[in-house]
Amino acid sequence: MTNHNPDYHDPAYPGGPFPPPPRFAPPSRGRSPGAKLLIALALAVLLCIPLFSIYLLNWDRQTQADTARTAIVAGWGAPQRLAGPVLVIPYQAQSTETVTQNNQATTRVVTVQRELTLAPDQADLRTTVAPERRQKSIYEAVIYTAQASGDVRFSLPADLVRSGVTAQQLDLTRAELRFGLTDPRGLVGAPPAVVAAGRRIPLRPGRGPAETAGAGFVAPLDASALTSGPIPVSFGFAFRGNGWLSLMPQAGDTQWRVTSPWASPGFTGGFLPVRRDIRDSGFDATWRVGNLALGRALVSTNEPADGSVDRAARTPEAAAAAPGDYEARVDLISPVDLYAQVNRSVKYGFLFIGFTFAAFLLFDVIGGVRVAVPEYLLVGIGLVLFFVMLLAFAEVIGFAYAYLVAAGAIIGLLASYSAAVLGSWRRGGIIAALLAGLYAVLYVLLSLEAFSLLIGSVLLFFALAGVMYVTRRLDWSGVRTA
Numbered sequence: 001m002t003n004h005n006p007d008y009h010d011p012a013y014p015g016g017p018f019p020p021p022p023r024f025a026p027p028s029r030g031r032s033p034g035a036k037l038l039i040a041l042a043l044a045v046l047l048c049i050p051l052f053s054i055y056l057l058n059w060d061r062q063t064q065a066d067t068a069r070t071a072i073v074a075g076w077g078a079p080q081r082l083a084g085p086v087l088v089i090p091y092q093a094q095s096t097e098t099v100t101q102n103n104q105a106t107t108r109v110v111t112v113q114r115e116l117t118l119a120p121d122q123a124d125l126r127t128t129v130a131p132e133r134r135q136k137s138i139y140e141a142v143i144y145t146a147q148a149s150g151d152v153r154f155s156l157p158a159d160l161v162r163s164g165v166t167a168q169q170l171d172l173t174r175a176e177l178r179f180g181l182t183d184p185r186g187l188v189g190a191p192p193a194v195v196a197a198g199r200r201i202p203l204r205p206g207r208g209p210a211e212t213a214g215a216g217f218v219a220p221l222d223a224s225a226l227t228s229g230p231i232p233v234s235f236g237f238a239f240r241g242n243g244w245l246s247l248m249p250q251a252g253d254t255q256w257r258v259t260s261p262w263a264s265p266g267f268t269g270g271f272l273p274v275r276r277d278i279r280d281s282g283f284d285a286t287w288r289v290g291n292l293a294l295g296r297a298l299v300s301t302n303e304p305a306d307g308s309v310d311r312a313a314r315t316p317e318a319a320a321a322a323p324g325d326y327e328a329r330v331d332l333i334s335p336v337d338l339y340a341q342v343n344r345s346v347k348y349g350f351l352f353i354g355f356t357f358a359a360f361l362l363f364d365v366i367g368g369v370r371v372a373v374p375e376y377l378l379v380g381i382g383l384v385l386f387f388v389m390l391l392a393f394a395e396v397i398g399f400a401y402a403y404l405v406a407a408g409a410i411i412g413l414l415a416s417y418s419a420a421v422l423g424s425w426r427r428g429g430i431i432a433a434l435l436a437g438l439y440a441v442l443y444v445l446l447s448l449e450a451f452s453l454l455i456g457s458v459l460l461f462f463a464l465a466g467v468m469y470v471t472r473r474l475d476w477s478g479v480r481t482a
Contacts, residue, residue, distance in 0.1 A: 077186025
């Protein structure tokens with residue numbers, strides 16, 4: 001037994017006393033594999049906080065992009081909704097009202113001015129859309145100039161009296177053709193004209209149909225010829241808008257054909273095209289809608305004659321509203337919504353952290369390479385940084401190239417760092433191969449949205465099976481000494 005008395009002289013040290021024991025503590029026992037697993041899980045959960053912050057950052061950047069797009073299209077024209085034309089005919093009707101005079105209720109008959117709205121029997125409508133991309137800094141918006149034309153036919157129904165109005169009550173000489181356009185500021189050029197009953201009539205400012213909340217323009221028409229037969233009407237006008245274009249069908253039989261060189265349209269609303277042809281050079285779509293599908297008669301008398309309409313539909317919020325159940329709509333969508341792609345990729349961020357941490361943990365508990373907590377954190381921060389770089393580069397060079405740049409940078413960084421931490425370039429290469437495989441699988445998941453859940457679940461199954469196989473004989477409660 002060694003004597004630590006300072007007066008004791010060890011024969012091996014003739015010049016002085018025996019050297020005192022070292023000041024540092026003896027090496028402690030290492031953590032068990034189970035404890036290391038819990039620490040890795042805790043760090044992975046902690047890194048979910050910056051992942052959620054990236055989600056908020058993506059939302060903020062998308063909001064800024066929407067604001068920039070609004071600034072780009074300001075003054076050009078809002079998303080446009082078309083309606084009409086309809087023929088509005090004033091008439092006089094008798095109405096009873098009750099008034100109180102001298103504390104006595106008196107009922108009297110008064111003459112009121114009302115309007116009869118007549119939808120066309122047939123409507124053959126055509127719209128040609130010329131889109132254009134406009135940029136401001138790194139943001140982009142899609143605007144368009146459209147040429148609308150059509151041929152419609154109006155006639156008085158044989159059962160007009162069922163609507164409570166007779167032909168003798170109608171003031172046909174003061175009829176109006178009303179066209180609906182959500183944002184008339186988008187009209188292009190000099191006021192166009194319509195050809196009705198063989199006469200050319202210039203269009204004028206006025207109240208449009210109720211479907212566009214009164215926004216639109218009119219053409220005064222002497223519709224006296226209705227008493228002897230149908231009145232054909234031809235029209236054409238150009239207008240500007242952005243984002244999307246829709247039609248509110250109203251005729252007994254509406255056919256609407258839209259052509260455009262835009263190669264990635266989106267068809268939404270209550271009515272989808274009966275025929276569509278989408279090519280790299282553009283698209284051609286045709287809708288066919290009857291008034292039975294609309295659930296409405298060709299004659300209605302429910303529009304007030306005092307011009308009171310709900311102007312809410314002319315607000316930007318209404319212009320960006322979701323398509324209605326009785327609307328045919330085509331969206332000029334961008335082929336890739338980079339913010340949606342980044343948002344989806346962030347949701348897989350925890351898998352990246354989990355797989356990479358699992359590899360480091362296996363090197364630690366099986367390969368005998370000690371991995372410290374700060375090293376886990378630095379690797380996790382690198383994995384989180386990928387999504388920040390993806391968002392930043394995607395706004396400038398597009399999603400696909402941004403994905404390649406960000407993935408290559410992070411793989412190179414973490415492979416080099418892993419080689420130093422794990423003490424071997426071979427092990428660093430394994431981490432690089434793991435990350436490359438994960439990024440490749442993620443890109444496939446983002447591209448194949450319909451099968452993303454299936455592929456992701458199968459990938460997790462095989463990953464779990466691999467970890468179970470490698471650690472099948474590991475004593476998780478054991479202690480490995482340094």
